[in-house]
Amino acid sequence: MMLGIDPKTRNEEDLSCATYLRDYEVGYNKTCGSYAYCSTFKSTTPAQCHCIEGFDLKPEPTGGCVRRAALNCPEYHFMRLENMRLPLPEYVSDFHQADIAESCKFFCSNDCNCTAYAFVEMQDSPGKHECWYWEVELNDIQEDSVRGQDLYVKVSPTNSEKKKKPKTVLIACLSTGLGLIVIFTAMFCYWRIKKKQARARAATTSIVIRGSDSATELLSGEITMENLELPLMDFETISVATNRFSDSNKLGKGGFGVVYRGILDGQEFAVKRLSGISGQGINEFKNELKLITKVKHINLVQLKGYCLNRDEKLLIYEYLENRSLDIHLFDKNQSSELNWPRRFEIAKGIARGLSYLHHDSPTMIVHRDLKPSNVLLAKDMTPKISDFGMARIYNRGENEVETTKVVETYGYMSPEYSYDGTYSEKSDVFSYGVLMLEMLTGMRNKGFADANNGISLLTHVFNKWKEGEWADVIDPILDLDSSSQEVKRCLNIGLLCVQDRTEDRPIMPSVVLMLVSQTESMLQPNPPGYYAFGNVLYSNVASSSNAESTSNAASASNTLPTTTSNAASTSNAASTVIVEAR
Known part of the structure; x- marks a missing residue:
């Protein structure tokens, strides 16, 4: 919007602005007023003042614009x-150069007082x-x-809609209507064709799965008709590609099935074969199909397809050469490969993946089973969060949700x-954390x-953190000489994430x-x-030789039996929990 377009509000002199050049040290020349800029690109006409898109002319004669x-x-x-001479900033931050654009946007997005960056x-x-x-009105902007x-100026969603003249609106409406x-x-023709194909495919892939309670559940069009946009793959083809699910192709075993490596048309892939006819396995299968197809991010594992064949339920994923994080982290022979720069990049990647699930995905998703074995590593060690069988869609704006069953993993379950x-x-x-x-x-x-x-x-x-002896707990493999402050900062972040009160913990974008x-x-x-191991709660604030002992009235005074296991043992000590909620 050009300032002065309404002759009742502005006269001809108000339309022009100085085609000035000034150094930032000289001071301000608020020629166009707030949220307006001086356009100097066109040399054939005098320089003009314009409102930023999404702002309207102020009714007062003092000039400037106001948010629509x-x-x-x-x-x-x-x-x-684009191409704006900027006013002096109120705040300046210096981030890592590799993440400067993302960091600037994150900072301003999470500060409701920030008006532009x-x-x-x-x-x-x-x-x-x-x-x-900037946290105040923008002044003295010039092309x-x-x-x-x-x-980058913050505007409301409705601010980006320009006012159109009646003829323009009519033409746009007619064009849009014809295009629609x-x-x-x-789309109707395409839908009819796909519906016929889906019916034919469902007729050949309907299966009957019996749960532990002998109830019968038919899985046919219920899943295949949900617009998954995933290929339904042939069981025999997958079986041959995995060498008949041989042990030599086995990559690992989880709570609800075994993962195998397969090769099809020269490309490697991973197959999760859900175990038996477990009712929980059925729920996990359906849940993962529904959720993982809704999200796409570099730090989330990608689902390639699925297979239904009688009692067989298969999920086909991209193949990640370096397998899971726990193999590298807790295996003494492989942990040396995880130097600090690699661990730091993995930590940032996992945080970005969770931040996307919580705040940037089409529907907010809570994973509920994050642990090292559910973080897979690509060839370049890029981390990817996997296993969405326990994940749940979470309504934005809700503080918390109750569940009738507690389903997570020993050692990673939150107190609440x-x-x-x-x-x-x-x-x-x-x-x-x-x-x-x-x-x-x-460990x-x-x-x-x-x-x-x-x-x-x-x-x-x-x-150890309270005593100032934090370096004593750091993995000896890591070189603290060159990265001690970065390691200490990450230790601080980890402790902030595991605080008792949910309101004290940061959100993932802040992390x-x-x-x-x-x-x-x-x-x-x-x-x-x-923290919980099984259905027993243990206090995390137990006293040490140099730390003050604290207690909580809601705690249960139980003692975990001592075992001979090593803290850094590579055995899969953490297993998935399914216990009734209290």
Whole structure:
């Protein structure tokens, strides 16, 4: 919108603005007013003031523009303005250069007071950038094709809609209507063809699965007709590709089935063969099909197809050469390959995957079973979260959800989930914190508690942190000489994630920001809460020789039997729990 377009509001002199150049040190020349910019690109006409898209002319004669709709945090998006001479920023942040654009956006997105941001090339360091932020009205903006920078302004969803003249609206409506008729006709024809194909396919792939209660459940069109857009693969083809599911092709075994490696047309893939006729296996199969097809992210495993054949239920995934994180982390022969830079990149990748599930996916998803064995590693060691059989869709805006059964893994279960069956995104944050501490120490939480009379790894690390002896718990394989501050920062993040109170734990976008920004301020962690091994709760605030003992009235005074297992044992000590909620 051009300022002065209404002659009742502005006269001809108000239309022009100075085609000025000024250094940032000289001061401000608020020629166009707030949320407006001076356009100087067209040399044939005088420079003009324009409102930023999504802003309207102020009724007052003082000039400037005002938002068409007020910001409603967090319902907004960013409007990009290219080649703008910027006003002086209110805040400047220096992030890691590799993540500068993402870090700037994260910071401004998570601050409801932030009105705009830009990542600007530093004048004294060509090629390097820093983040600029504003929390007040933007003034003194000017188009500049030589020295201009991209500016990102927060606007409400309705702000991005431009006002169109009646003729333009009529033409657009007619064109859109005609286009929709053509599109809907093509979609109808396509739907009829696909429906016939689905009916024919369902007739040949309907199977009867009997659960433990002898009830019969028919799985036919219920799954195949859900617009999964996944190929239904032939069982015999998969069987041949895995050498008849031979032990030599076995990659691992989980709570509900065995995973095999297969080769088809020269391409490798992984197959999860769900065990027997378990009712829980059926639920996991259906749940994974419904959820994992809704999400796509570099740090989430990709589902390639599925197979239904009588009692056989198969899920086909992309093949990840380096298998699961626990194999590398807890195997003494392979843990040396996980130096600190690799562990740090894995931690950031897992955090980004969880952040996507919680805040950026089409539907908010809580994983509920995050652990090292459910993090797979690609050839380049990129981490990918897998196994969505226990995941649940979570309504945005709900604080927590109750479940009739507690389903998670010993050593990774959050206190509130194990105690009364309530879960939320903060339950995944707790599991991430446990995983982070295991990556830093090279020890399993479950194995450490077995060998230390029920005192968890979380308690041990927290006590050492309070005593200032945090370096004593770090895996000896890691080189602290060159990365001690980065390791300490990650230890701080892990302890923040396993705090007892859900409201004290950070959300995953904040965790990502703390990981990528070395300048982001850090809070001191409170003690971790309770952790569950089976259906028994143990206090995480047990006393140590130099740590103050604390108690909680809701705790159960139980002692975990001492075992001879090693804390860094490669045995799969952590197993999936299914116990009734209290």
